[in-house]
Amino acid sequence: MAVREGAGSTTGLRRADCEALDAADPLAGWRRRFVLPEGVIYLDGNSLGPLPKATEAVVLEVMRGEWGEDLIASWNKHGWVDLPQRLGAKVARLLGAEPHEVVVADSISVNLFKLVAAALDLRPDRHVVVSERGNFPTDLYVAQGLRDLLGERIELRLVAAEELEAALDHDAALLMLSHIDYRSGRMHDMARLTAAAHDSGALALWDLAHSAGAVPVDLGAAGVDLAVGCGYKYLNGGPGAPAFLFVAERWQAEVRQPITGWFGHADPFAFERGYRPAAGIARFLAGTPPILSMKALEAGIDLFLEIDQQALRAKSVALTDMFIDLVDRRCAAWGLEVASPREASARGSQVSLRHLEGYPIMQALIARGVIGDFRAPDLLRFGFAPLYVRFVDVWDAVEALEAVMAGRLWDQPAFRQRATVT
Amino acid sequence: MAVREGAGSTTGLRRADCEALDAADPLAGWRRRFVLPEGVIYLDGNSLGPLPKATEAVVLEVMRGEWGEDLIASWNKHGWVDLPQRLGAKVARLLGAEPHEVVVADSISVNLFKLVAAALDLRPDRHVVVSERGNFPTDLYVAQGLRDLLGERIELRLVAAEELEAALDHDAALLMLSHIDYRSGRMHDMARLTAAAHDSGALALWDLAHSAGAVPVDLGAAGVDLAVGCGYKYLNGGPGAPAFLFVAERWQAEVRQPITGWFGHADPFAFERGYRPAAGIARFLAGTPPILSMKALEAGIDLFLEIDQQALRAKSVALTDMFIDLVDRRCAAWGLEVASPREASARGSQVSLRHLEGYPIMQALIARGVIGDFRAPDLLRFGFAPLYVRFVDVWDAVEALEAVMAGRLWDQPAFRQRATVT
Numbered sequence: 001m002a003v004r005e006g007a008g009s010t011t012g013l014r015r016a017d018c019e020a021l022d023a024a025d026p027l028a029g030w031r032r033r034f035v036l037p038e039g040v041i042y043l044d045g046n047s048l049g050p051l052p053k054a055t056e057a058v059v060l061e062v063m064r065g066e067w068g069e070d071l072i073a074s075w076n077k078h079g080w081v082d083l084p085q086r087l088g089a090k091v092a093r094l095l096g097a098e099p100h101e102v103v104v105a106d107s108i109s110v111n112l113f114k115l116v117a118a119a120l121d122l123r124p125d126r127h128v129v130v131s132e133r134g135n136f137p138t139d140l141y142v143a144q145g146l147r148d149l150l151g152e153r154i155e156l157r158l159v160a161a162e163e164l165e166a167a168l169d170h171d172a173a174l175l176m177l178s179h180i181d182y183r184s185g186r187m188h189d190m191a192r193l194t195a196a197a198h199d200s201g202a203l204a205l206w207d208l209a210h211s212a213g214a215v216p217v218d219l220g221a222a223g224v225d226l227a228v229g230c231g232y233k234y235l236n237g238g239p240g241a242p243a244f245l246f247v248a249e250r251w252q253a254e255v256r257q258p259i260t261g262w263f264g265h266a267d268p269f270a271f272e273r274g275y276r277p278a279a280g281i282a283r284f285l286a287g288t289p290p291i292l293s294m295k296a297l298e299a300g301i302d303l304f305l306e307i308d309q310q311a312l313r314a315k316s317v318a319l320t321d322m323f324i325d326l327v328d329r330r331c332a333a334w335g336l337e338v339a340s341p342r343e344a345s346a347r348g349s350q351v352s353l354r355h356l357e358g359y360p361i362m363q364a365l366i367a368r369g370v371i372g373d374f375r376a377p378d379l380l381r382f383g384f385a386p387l388y389v390r391f392v393d394v395w396d397a398v399e400a401l402e403a404v405m406a407g408r409l410w411d412q413p414a415f416r417q418r419a420t421v422t
Numbered sequence: 423m424a425v426r427e428g429a430g431s432t433t434g435l436r437r438a439d440c441e442a443l444d445a446a447d448p449l450a451g452w453r454r455r456f457v458l459p460e461g462v463i464y465l466d467g468n469s470l471g472p473l474p475k476a477t478e479a480v481v482l483e484v485m486r487g488e489w490g491e492d493l494i495a496s497w498n499k500h501g502w503v504d505l506p507q508r509l510g511a512k513v514a515r516l517l518g519a520e521p522h523e524v525v526v527a528d529s530i531s532v533n534l535f536k537l538v539a540a541a542l543d544l545r546p547d548r549h550v551v552v553s554e555r556g557n558f559p560t561d562l563y564v565a566q567g568l569r570d571l572l573g574e575r576i577e578l579r580l581v582a583a584e585e586l587e588a589a590l591d592h593d594a595a596l597l598m599l600s601h602i603d604y605r606s607g608r609m610h611d612m613a614r615l616t617a618a619a620h621d622s623g624a625l626a627l628w629d630l631a632h633s634a635g636a637v638p639v640d641l642g643a644a645g646v647d648l649a650v651g652c653g654y655k656y657l658n659g660g661p662g663a664p665a666f667l668f669v670a671e672r673w674q675a676e677v678r679q680p681i682t683g684w685f686g687h688a689d690p691f692a693f694e695r696g697y698r699p700a701a702g703i704a705r706f707l708a709g710t711p712p713i714l715s716m717k718a719l720e721a722g723i724d725l726f727l728e729i730d731q732q733a734l735r736a737k738s739v740a741l742t743d744m745f746i747d748l749v750d751r752r753c754a755a756w757g758l759e760v761a762s763p764r765e766a767s768a769r770g771s772q773v774s775l776r777h778l779e780g781y782p783i784m785q786a787l788i789a790r791g792v793i794g795d796f797r798a799p800d801l802l803r804f805g806f807a808p809l810y811v812r813f814v815d816v817w818d819a820v821e822a823l824e825a826v827m828a829g830r831l832w833d834q835p836a837f838r839q840r841a842t843v844t
Binding site: 035037040042044047048050051055056059060063064067068069070071072073074075080106107108109110113117133137138140141142144145146148149150158230232238239240241242243256257258259260261262263264265270271272273274275286287288289290291292293294296371373375376 | 457459462464466469470472473477478481482485486489490491492493494495496497502528529530531532535539555559560562563564566567568570571572580652654660661662663664665678679680681682683684685686687692693694695696697708709710711712713714715716718788793795797798
């Protein structure tokens with residue numbers, strides 16, 4: 001193996017060294033649990049995780065053995081009726097949360113709406129939601145929609161990352177942030193910012209879309225109040241998999257949320273005329289849960305329950321460090337800049353590169369089987385999910401990238417045509 | 423065949439006559455398109471429709487051929503990205519709506535929240551939501567939750583069915599009703615009540631949960647403004663299948679809804695900082711749609727696109743008329759009362775019976791393979807989905823019911839034990 005100069009140094013690294021790293025990787029066996037098409041290096045698990053091999057049988061069984069065979073009785077017989085809570089308890093194990101602090105339901109957008117409203121209700125003498133100007137747009141849209149609904153008494157205060165603490169004044173009801181930035185992969189210090197929110201008297205709400213299943217999260221230790229996250233990225237729950245939400249136990253007795261559907265009622269099947277919220281986290285449910293998508297998500301989550309989160313993180317850091325160092329050495333000459341933090345402790349499981357021709361470069365890479373994605377105006381994103389991405393994949397991806405850059409292979413009309421981008 | 427005295431009369435009817443009716447039924451062939459367990463008469467399609475045989479292959483293909491094979495590219499390549507609109511256009515055909523007036527998304531609860539808020543926004547000088555005291559509880563819960571969020575400026579005015587028109591005064595912003603009552607199966611006159619709402623200056627919102635796929639609906643002819651409905655009952659979309667919502671074209675340019683997630687943005691993948699609602703019905707989307715559940719729903723809906731809605735209604739009326747008449751003749755002696763309208767034009771595809779011992783009676787029936795459900799305090803509900811329920815099923819269900827009543831078979835401790843009921 002090559003001599004390593006330090007974290008991520010690839011001096012003298014050869015492809016054979018990457019093979020050796022894979023052979024020694026304690027997580028290597030997990031790759032076989034996923035469907036990964038031949039000839040593809042999939043570095044877009046931060047947009048849509050691949051299909052776990054177990055999922056097909058799970059979903060088939062729900063259709064044939066449950067819905068098909070037991071029809072309406074399945075709600076009790078096969079435990080559909082409390083699936084949101086059971087799945088939530090599993091997700092809680094990845095988040096440093098108690099089993100009864102998490103529930104799986106709806107989408108991140110809908111869950112954010114519930115939680116931002118809940119936070120404003122818990123802080124009735126305050127009216128400001130503080131967030132980062134560059135937060136994921138849909139999170140900001142949801143806060144804007146709620147503000148417009150409630151009238152001008154609510155203020156959405158958007159600032160730069162370094163101004164967040166100063167923005168937390170005595171009017172701040174809520175600090176709402178994404179733990180890992182969707183563009184750069186930068187990871188916030190959750191404990192520090194949560195403490196800052198609490199110091200000002202505000203609650204803290206974290207969006208874990210790019211965190212759950214990618215980096216260790218400890219909501220309990222950080223004292224987080226509220227959180228949301230999605231199932232279709234690193235949790236491999238399938239396209240549009242239901243989302244999850246977290247409410248710290250200390251708030252559960254008094255918290256209210258506005259989308260009061262029957263699954264959030266204390267006794268949904270009593271069909272009482274008046275709404276009585278369920279005890280605990282169940283009051284954050286609204287309508288009937290989509291069972292097929294929920295069960296596919298469960299198959300994805302179940303994979304994680306056997307995995308040591310620290311081992312996952314160690315491999316994630318090794319993959320991303322190696323990618324950064326290889327890109328620096330082999331691609332910087334063509335103007336590709338690393339747009340993610342170089343310090344692993346400030347980075348999620350993703351590395352982004354910046355280039356003005358990012359769009360056609362990514363199309364040319366995809367044409368060569370290296371799947372990342374592009375975020376306007378100039379970011380190429382690469383997600384390194386340690387469950388199925390290998391060290392040789394990092395090597396081969398950089399080889400492909402170097403070939404695309406050195407040969408200007410991206411400079412073709414076909415690669416400049418914009419499709420609907422996801 | 424027996425001489426029939428009139429609609430639903432079963433004088434002299436024998437089981438062989440039912441077989442003859444089935445043999446002559448133009449819809450008889452559709453039953454083969456569903457998975458229906460041996461020995462079961464399924465009269466609970468108004469709670470959860472059975473599994474269409476086509477669904478399994480559709481969902482398998484989404485997993486294997488789309489998600490598994492094409493990963494993130496599937497959003498464009500396999501049309502996931504506009505599936506909510508494409509499915510909506512199909513549902514529109516069952517509702518007398520234009521293709522661009524319906525979208526499939528979220529749950530009824532979440533969609534009601536959006537639409538009630540939208541209606542109040544369209545009528546800013548009014549503050550009352552009028553509904554029926556006996557409306558489906560979750561619909562009332564959602565309106566209560568929105569009222570609590572907006573503060574006491576909103577009033578929820580709940581009255582008896584016969585008082586609805588009088589309750590529509592100059593403060594009424596919205597008339598919100600279920601087209602078909604979930605307990606009795608009573609069907610409101612949609613056109614008349616919508617006109618009454620309009621006369622008062624209010625909008626009309628209809629919940630079609632028990633209508634879509636069960637009775638012909640013509641939202642356009644009735645001049646309806648807003649509607650919601652679910653996919654898992656008569657549309658056979660699977661447990662917790664996504665719901666749909668309708669917004670009449672005339673409102674689409676000015677209407678706003680508060681849950682402003684990225685799928686409702688004019689350009690979701692531009693990641694703009696400010697929310698700009700999409701043109702048309704797409705602005706009612708919020709988060710990423712759950713594709714597996716959406717595709718299963720599509721398989722259910724596709725069955726209906728080939729079916730004449732009037733033929734469906736004719737069979738539904740014949741089934742329910744026959745059931746009522748047989749119950750009158752054979753079960754009234756044991757105190758079973760018909761709780762549904764006897765006039766078919768005022769009834770959906772469901773018949774409810776009333777009995778103080780309704781719960782154990784239904785359990786005893788289920789033990790004999792006749793699946794209906796129970797709604798407290800005293801209602802036995804039977805749904806007659808004309809796509810797969812036969813005339814012999816009506817006959818056999820009444821035979822079973824008569825046996826249960828005549829032999830007091832329901833009077834056993836095992837049938838009195840309450841499970842979580844769905």
